[in-house]
Amino acid sequence: MKTFIAPTWLIFTSLLLSSSATSADLFLKAADNTSVDSIQLNAEDEKKITTLISLLQPTSLTSLEQQQELRWFAQQSKPFKGLTIRVVSESIKTHVYESEVLARLFYELTGIHVIHEITEEDDVIKKITAQIETGLNLYDAYINDSDLIGSHFRNGNITSITELVSFDDGKLTLPTLDINDFIGIKFTTGPDGIIYQLPDQQFANLYWYRSDWFEDVTFKRQFKSKYGYELGVPQNWQAYEDIAHFFSNDIKHINGVRVYGHMDYAATDPSLGWRISDAWLSMAGVGDVGLPNGLPVDEWGIRVEQCHPVGASVSRGGELNGPAAVYAIDKFVSWLDLAPQEARKLTFNQASKWPKTGQIAQQIFWYSAFVGEFIDPELAIVNEDGTPKWKVAPSPVGKYWQTGMKSGYQDTGAWTFINNTPKERQLAAWLYAQFLVSKSVSLHKTLVGYTPIRLSDIESEAMSQKAPYLGGLVEFYRSEARNVWTPTGTNVPDYRNMSGHWWHYIGKIVEGKLSTQQGLDAIADEFDRHLTELSQSSSNTKCVPKVNSPKPSDYWFKQPGAPKAALENSVKGKTLPYKEAILVWE
């Protein structure tokens, strides 16, 4: 018989758990009460754990610590043995690995059978909506982007992580969960200090480019000759546009292959909405200075006073249909002419394959969740020694952008538990969630999908060794930038019902059915109308919208900050060498 006595490190860890006093108290209480005086496992279970330890390498834990963690799971899951639970997540490499490999290991360790379903992100949102609206127990937990935090903290439909951690005196909370080790925990914490979701994977949107082409002496000479400055990492949208023209229209072919200086997607599809709502407007300079999302106007163009959304249209103090937003969308549409002609008909997933073919020189806004797919040695964009021919860097910014504004998008797919889930099933899912993010698993998982969630993993020796093969991803996550690339904020009070307007109207703009101004006016109207409805139907909700009465645009343009009047100035392109460009991250 081996024993597991709550050691001093457990208490120490609990002291590190939360930055807010309320949450810290809860976590400390949870950890104190999670003491497991003794764990008795039979020889067969011990053998399983030995096998799992050999499979789950590398880890940031010592062998003994990993053994203790896995024994804790084996012990605490006993009441749930034989249960089949259902969870769902979007289709990225990390989740596919969880679904196919880690769910099986969890089953072997605990006897809890997890059906980990993979679907598209919009479908995950639809399913959460259906479970909330019908009351049916469709799934026992969801892995859902933290963009919905504005809904979760307002609506009361979520069993928060703060609640789960302290449930039954924390007996089902992993003593080594170490909440402060999660780099995205701020994204899933509401203004009330409650942690609503637990990060499972995390990704950022960064500028992606073919560093081999950018360092080519002939290309550099040709570019400087025509555009008057060095070919390098673009710092503003003018430079991005110049480089796009250069590869699409001047170079055109490399080694006989047609190449393009820009890649994007614009099919009328839910993923078109994310392209814009994730950070496109903020990169152009829509909104105000102030992190995480801009204050008082955020990257959706929504003005917030204290925590109350007061409007999206310029007439109500928002900026969704202001000159900066029009500039942003005009660039999005016009740049499609610099991309392969197929781009207008592609969705997010379809377009993601293009840069891998070796035809694309740069992409302004690329999801780092694809890193795992872009380092395959068989690809044309990977050198023979396994290092990539590409790099990631900070995205260039538009002419309305000012220092101190949101620089880009980052999000975490996070465990989300709906209130109407039967408690036994929810707790079994809580154990599975903790297994997938435990230190026993997380570094191993990170080296499969490259979507890191823990600082201890990012700072590990294993990641140092891998860094030269990941094009700058590790450098990004080891810098301060990981704190200033942010997801959709708490200003958006009803993401599920508001986000659909983005793709619907941007699609019409791309198709030429509406002008950019008409399309943005329509989205702003829809948002204002929805905020008004929420203000009437949910008056007892936290931070309920309180929509401003409309005023002439000039009134708002004369106020400091957003919404901003039109800027007529032209901007000269500016680039930097890679090493200087990434200094921004420091």
Place this chain on the structure above:
Amino acid sequence: MFGNKWFVNKRLKNERHLSIISVLMCMFFSPMVFADKLTIYTYSEVPFATQVNNTKQGLVIEFLEALLTHAKIDYQVQLLPLKRGMALAESKKNTCVLPIERNQQRESQFKWFAPVMISRYGLFSDKSINTPLITLSDVKSNSIGSFLGSGIGEYLSNAGYKVQLTTNDALNLRKLQRKRIDFWAADIVTAKALMAEQKIDFGEPELIFFTSIRAMACNSELDTEVENRLQNALIHLYKTGYMSDLNKKYGLTIG
């Protein structure tokens, strides 16, 4: 899609007892308002929609009667193969198709009314497999039967599984029985009804692997007024408990 969360939380807790009575009242006393008749395509799938002689019956038929009557919209139902029904609903104004899976790929092609029902899909075998299935990936090397237009068939194909499609789902029972496919991927309620109908028993599914929101999809040019009426009618059917009762009647009990 059909209302915000605050409203829905309240609506599901109230007025459940009025369900069947209020719907029937509407059916008998409400005049039809819209001149343009809606044509709604569905497909033969027991126990959701079948046609015996000239009588159409099943969950879908009952649902449509309640929905369209409450919305005061004149309509007709036609049974067609799913693929054909979807193509028509995508191209012709004032047409709809149901029940189909609502998913991201299809989202922009239609105007949606959901959920009409929640389905769980399982993998059925001819009882000859020895090792229990733990994850869906356990059948990656096997052949799986589905049918044309099926959302689950599309899902499995897109995920890299070996899917064989038939013109209708009933054919998959024979294929499985004759070992021409290793597994049959089907809605569990439909599968059980088909097995009973054809007197073939594959027992319980080896793995229940997918949950689907099935919806009514209408042509994207559907008149906004008609759309609003349908949305409000669907809310009403949930609010009064009619949908819950209907689902229970046909064995759709999840959670």
